[in-house]
Amino acid sequence: MSPTPARITAVDTYDIRFPTSRGLDGSDAMNPDPDYSAAYLVLRTDAEDGPEGHGFAFTIGRGNEVQVAAIHALRHHVVGRSVEELCADPGTLYRDLTGDSQLRWLGPEKGVSHMAIGAVVNAVWDLAAKRAGKPLWRLLAEAEPEWLVHQIDFRYLTDALTPEEALTLLRRGRDGAGRRTARLLEAGYPAYTTSPGWLGYDDDKLARLARQAVADGFRQIKLKVGADLADDVRRCRVARAAVGPDIRLALDANQRWNVGEAISWTKALAGFDPYWIEEPTSPDDILGHAAIHRAVAPVKVATGEHAHNRVMFKQLLQAGALDIVQLDAARVGGVNENLAILLLAAKYGVPVCPHAGGVGLCELVQHLAMFDYAAVSGSTEDRVIEYVDHLHEHFTDPVVIRAGHYTAPTAPGFSAALRPEALARYTFPGGTYWSAGPDGRKGQSA
Numbered sequence: 420m421s422p423t424p425a426r427i428t429a430v431d432t433y434d435i436r437f438p439t440s441r442g443l444d445g446s447d448a449m450n451p452d453p454d455y456s457a458a459y460l461v462l463r464t465d466a467e468d469g470p471e472g473h474g475f476a477f478t479i480g481r482g483n484e485v486q487v488a489a490i491h492a493l494r495h496h497v498v499g500r501s502v503e504e505l506c507a508d509p510g511t512l513y514r515d516l517t518g519d520s521q522l523r524w525l526g527p528e529k530g531v532s533h534m535a536i537g538a539v540v541n542a543v544w545d546l547a548a549k550r551a552g553k554p555l556w557r558l559l560a561e562a563e564p565e566w567l568v569h570q571i572d573f574r575y576l577t578d579a580l581t582p583e584e585a586l587t588l589l590r591r592g593r594d595g596a597g598r599r600t601a602r603l604l605e606a607g608y609p610a611y612t613t614s615p616g617w618l619g620y621d622d623d624k625l626a627r628l629a630r631q632a633v634a635d636g637f638r639q640i641k642l643k644v645g646a647d648l649a650d651d652v653r654r655c656r657v658a659r660a661a662v663g664p665d666i667r668l669a670l671d672a673n674q675r676w677n678v679g680e681a682i683s684w685t686k687a688l689a690g691f692d693p694y695w696i697e698e699p700t701s702p703d704d705i706l707g708h709a710a711i712h713r714a715v716a717p718v719k720v721a722t723g724e725h726a727h728n729r730v731m732f733k734q735l736l737q738a739g740a741l742d743i744v745q746l747d748a749a750r751v752g753g754v755n756e757n758l759a760i761l762l763l764a765a766k767y768g769v770p771v772c773p774h775a776g777g778v779g780l781c782e783l784v785q786h787l788a789m790f791d792y793a794a795v796s797g798s799t800e801d802r803v804i805e806y807v808d809h810l811h812e813h814f815t816d817p818v819v820i821r822a823g824h825y826t827a828p829t830a831p832g833f834s835a836a837l838r839p840e841a842l843a844r845y846t847f848p849g850g851t852y853w854s855a856g857p858d859g860r861k862g863q864s865a
């Protein structure tokens with residue numbers, strides 16, 4: 420008798436919160452005191468010595484329990500499924516999750532419920548890549564184009580991208596993919612750093628970290644703006660003086676402005692030669708982004724970290740509203756939906772510079788950007804992955820930055836697993852850090 424095929428036995432969820440608000444790391448014009456958090460899950464299986472799947476949604480503190488509950492609400496789609504079938508075709512699960520007729524009411528395909536789908540779907544891809552013995556970016560880059568196309572839900576997309584066009588793009592992307600893979604393993608993928616520019620940092624810290632970024636090999640840094648124009652003028656002057664004229668300076672307003680304000684504020688900072696203005700207004704305002712795009716050129720418009728699904732990216736691209744696609748690994752419905760977004764960007768010839776300001780997002784998006792270079796766009800020109808230099812130590816396979824580049828990950832999987840020590844310490848509210856209470860926490864390093 421053949422052995423029973425391995426099945427998913429549990430979806431374990433964890434509310435993990437890191438106290439980043441203590442140092443104002445991550446602070447911006449709309450999020451002055453974030454506690455970077457992960458609604459984290461582990462797919463358990465009954466496979467003997469088999470790997471587990473890890474995934475998470477990123478939030479910034481309060482409400483992480485809501486995100487965890489949303490992941491928990493999906494477990495009936497996953498528990499009991501064959502591990503082999505799931506990993507051979509994650510697209511089937513993706514369609515089941517987005518098509519759940521009762522849960523769909525909570526979206527559709529947006530917000531907490533969709534981010535939960537993304538977390539579960541990404542955990543399946545992590546499991547699939549581990550079972551294949553490959554880092555996710557290589558699993559994708561070496562997959563058959565037909566299979567990748569089958570992973571994508573083209574509903575609502577075919578007026579902009581058809582399955583046939585996607586197949587053509589992916590087949591074209593195979594030309595030279597081996598050479599580009601070798602190049603990634605040798606030289607990595609260019610990064611830019613947001614770490615100097617958090618809004619809560621004083622000018623001395625900004626200047627010191629900006630100079631350090633250049634010394635470390637970064638060719639682009641990013642500054643948070645949008646709270647106070649006089650402060651922004653001063654901080655841009657400090658940053659530009661620190662890095663000199665040849666380093667790209669990106670600005671990020673985190674949705675702070677109305678359309679008119681976005682235009683006048685960006686123009687007021689144009690003398691500092693900003694490369695892009697990021698999230699100048701509401702992430703849902705496609706026509707607003709298009710108006711800003713027309714008005715502030717040659718400053719580029721970047722957005723995407725809050726674009727909640729492939730349909731938003733489609734419209735932003737159709738409207739000519741953005742110059743930089745900032746996809747996020749944990750905002751949309753996981754790898755499957757990000758495949759669609761990468762191909763939309765390729766069709767419209769717009770570079771992808773993934774968002775990674777959060778916990779674990781650097782670990783995830785590096786795989787998507789490297790797949791894009793190896794087997795879709797074939798280029799790193801004007802493409803950079805965001806980098807923020809905190810909380811990596813909590814991951815079992817943290818990103819490695821060398822000379823301003825992400826080193827290509829080689830460990831099998833999606834780099835999503837947190838260390839057991841992090842779960843024990845930062846689970847909310849029962850982990851050792853949080854249960855110590857305000858007085859007990861004072862003496863602890865964050």
Ligand SMILES: [Mg+2]
Binds near residue numbers: 671673
């Ligand atoms: Mg941003």
